[in-house]
Amino acid sequence: MxxxxxxxxxxxxxxxxxxxxxxxxxxxxxxxxxxxxxxxxxxxxxxxxxxxxxxxxxxxxxxxxxxxxxxAEITPAQLEVMFVAMGELEATCARLSAMSMTPIERRRLQNQHERMGALVESDDVAGFIEANLTFHALIYAGSHNGILADMAVGLRRRLDPYRRAQFRSPGRLPRSQAEHERIMQAIVSGDAAAAHAAMLNHVSLVEDTFIGLTATRAA
Amino acid sequence: MxxxxxxxxxxxxxxxxxxxxxxxxxxxxxxxxxxxxxxxxxxxxxxxxxxxxxxxxxxxxxxxxxxxxxxAEITPAQLEVMFVAMGELEATCARLSAMSMTPIERRRLQNQHERMGALVESDDVAGFIEANLTFHALIYAGSHNGILADMAVGLRRRLDPYRRAQFRSPGRLPRSQAEHERIMQAIVSGDAAAAHAAMLNHVSLVEDTFIGLTATRAA
DNA sequence: AAATCAAAAACTGCATGCAAAATCGCGAGG
DNA sequence: CCTCGCGATTTTGCATGCAGTTTTTGATTT
Structure with missing residues (x-):
C-alpha cells in the first residue's frame, strides 16, 4: 500500500x-x-x-x-492560466536554485541531467518522463523554499494528465534535453537570470506543444 | 454583518x-x-x-x-520562507503586469500611485496601509493570472499580522512611495525585467525591516 | 517529595437520523 | 408541441450518539 x-x-x-x-x-x-x-x-x-x-x-x-x-471543470482558459503559473513558479525556483543551491545539490542536478542523456540515447520515453520528474523536483528542492516548491508540485500534479501526451511528439526528448542542459548549466554556474529565462523558455515550449495538441484535437 | x-x-x-x-x-x-x-x-x-x-x-x-x-505555529524560519515566497510571487505578478496590463489597468495603477502620494504628504499611515493593499491588488489583478494572484493574496493575508508594525518605522512612507514609483514606472512602460527587479527589491526591504523589528524584540 | 502507573475524564473519528433545500417528474395550460 | 408550475423524491447540512484513543488525575511506591 x-x-x-x-x-x-x-x-x-x-x-x-x-x-x-x-x-x-x-x-x-x-x-x-x-x-x-x-x-x-x-x-x-x-x-x-x-x-x-x-x-x-x-x-x-x-x-x-x-x-x-x-x-472541477477546467476550461482551456484556466488551463492556460495554470500553465503560465506553473511556468513562472518553475522559473522562480530555478532562479532561487541558481542562487542558493549547495554544491552537493548542484552536483546532483548535474548527475541527474547526465543520467537523462542516456535515456534520450535509448529513446526510453517512460524512463525519461520519470527522470524528468526527478530533475524538476531537484530544482524545486534547490530553491530551499518549501512554499514555492509545494505550489509548483501541486500545479504540476494537477497538470500532469495534460502533459503526458506531449513527450510523444517526435524529437521531443532531445529538444527537452537540450533545454535542460541550458537550465542546468545556468543553475550550476549560479547565473540566476539565465536560469530563470531558460526555465521559462523550457516550460513555455512544453505549453506550446500542448496547446498545439489540443488545438488539433479541438479542430 | x-x-x-x-x-x-x-x-x-x-x-x-x-x-x-x-x-x-x-x-x-x-x-x-x-x-x-x-x-x-x-x-x-x-x-x-x-x-x-x-x-x-x-x-x-x-x-x-x-x-x-x-x-499552526510559525517558526522564524518558516516566516522567512513565506516572506521570500511572497516576494517572488509579487515580483512575478509585477513582471506579468508589465507585459500584459491593458492601458486602462496601467492608468489605474498610475492613479492609485498618485493618490498615495497625497497620503504620504499628510502622513496618513492608516490610509496609506489601506491604499497600499489596493496598489498591490491592482498588480495581482494585472498579472491576469488568477492562480498566482490567489497565491499572493493568501500569503499576504497570512503575513499581514507581521507586516503591520513596519509602516510605523520613521520615514517608511516616503521610502515606500519612492519604491512604488519605480515599480509603477516599470510596469506602465512595459519593462518586465525592471518591474520584477523593482518589486523584488521593494518586498525585500519590507522584509528586512520586519526582520530587524523581530530581532530587536527577541533581543 | 518525586516518579510511576492505573483509572477516570475528555476528546476525536465515525455512524446515523432528521429537517430543509434542491432536483426531478408529471400534469395542466398556452 | 412546448412551457410552466406543483408535488414527490433525492440530497445536502447539521445534530447527536457511540466507540476507541488520548490526556488528565490521583493514588501508590520509592
Missing part, C-alpha cells in the same frame, strides 16, 4: 478520490454524491463530506453550497 | 475561526477543541470539524489525527 492505514478514513478518502479525479476515473463535471461515494468506499457520509471539503481546498473539486460538489 | 449568512455554517465558521487566528485572538499553538468551539459558536461539532479541515488546507491550522488540531 502506498497509503498507510494509520491515518484517518477522511485522509484516505481524500487521497483516493483525489487520485480518481487526477487519473480521470472521475471526469470533470461529475457530481460527487455523498451517499454514493459513502457506499462505494464502505464508510459513512461524514468522512466523505470531510474528504470532499479537503479536495475543494486544493481546487480539485468545486463546492456549491446546498448542491452537489462537482469535480 | 460582514459575512453574508447565505452560505453554510461551515463556511461561516471557517471564516470566523480563520479571522480569529489571523487577528491573534487564537494564538499559535492553541488547541482547537471541537466541543468548545461548537458551544462557543452555538452549533454542533460537525460544522466545526469541517471548518477546521478547511483551515488546515490553507495552512492556518495543523491537523494531528486522533488529537486536537492546533493553530
Amino acid at each position: 502506498t497509503s498507510s492505514n494509520k491515518q484517518t478514513q477522511t485522509d484516505k478518502l481524500a487521497a483516493e478520490i483525489g487520485d480518481a479525479i487526477l487519473s480521470g476515473v472521475l471526469a470533470p463535471g461529475t457530481r460527487l454524491d455523498e451517499h454514493g461515494l459513502a457506499e462505494q468506499y464502505a464508510v459513512s457520509r461524514t468522512p466523505v463530506r470531510e474528504a470532499i471539503r479537503s479536495l475543494a481546498a486544493t481546487g480539485l473539486v468545486e463546492l456549491r453550497p446546498r448542491r452537489s460538489a462537482v469535480v | 460582514t459575512s453574508s449568512n447565505k452560505q453554510t455554517q461551515t463556511d461561516k465558521l471557517a471564516a470566523e475561526i480563520g479571522d480569529a487566528i489571523l487577528s491573534g485572538v487564537l494564538a499559535p499553538g492553541t488547541r482547537l477543541d471541537e466541543h468548545g468551539l461548537a458551544e462557543q459558536y452555538a452549533v454542533s461539532r460537525t460544522p466545526v470539524r469541517e471548518a477546521i479541515r478547511s483551515l488546515a488546507a490553507t495552512g492556518l491550522v495543523e491537523l494531528r489525527p486522533r488529537r486536537s488540531a492546533v493553530v
